[in-house]
Amino acid sequence: MPDEDRFQALFRAAYPDLVRFVERRLHPLAAEDVVAEVFVVAWRRLEEVPADHGRARAWLFGVAQRTMLNARRGDARRQALAVRVGSVLPADVVPDGSDQVVSQVDLARAWCLLSPADQEALTLTALDGLTTVEAAGVLGISRTALSLRLVRARRRLRVHLDHPATPKTAPADGGPR
Known part of the structure; x- marks a missing residue:
């Protein structure tokens, strides 16, 4: 059976059970x-998927389990980053006479409202200490593109700090809300 036919048969047979799992x-x-x-992993590693239906199903469940664990670790890293961001406040973010703890909580909350692209740009430069040239290289973009992204990310962070709100989701493209 050609790979595509085998994959489609696997998908049809296992999809409902995998979703419920x-x-x-x-x-x-x-x-x-x-x-x-x-199923992206299954397609890429189709030669490793057992031919037997029961064993293939178990293999897919194992991939799902590892995928969920990776997602949880990613969520935990993002939450930990928000806490670290709150504890490394730049002097210009904390208004004079304000309560440091409240400011840290506000910053952590505002940070979580930023898109992943905004968070990454700010993290590379502000927390990781990379220059704009180095950070642009890490992200695979030009220095000019990174500079523009940083300006916009800082503006959005400032807006979230000045006007705390809880939008339902952050835009995936890092664009304005």
């Missing part, structure tokens, strides 16, 4: 993303 462990909205990632 993941939904019991995560929010239903996150389950589809995890299952999609599992």
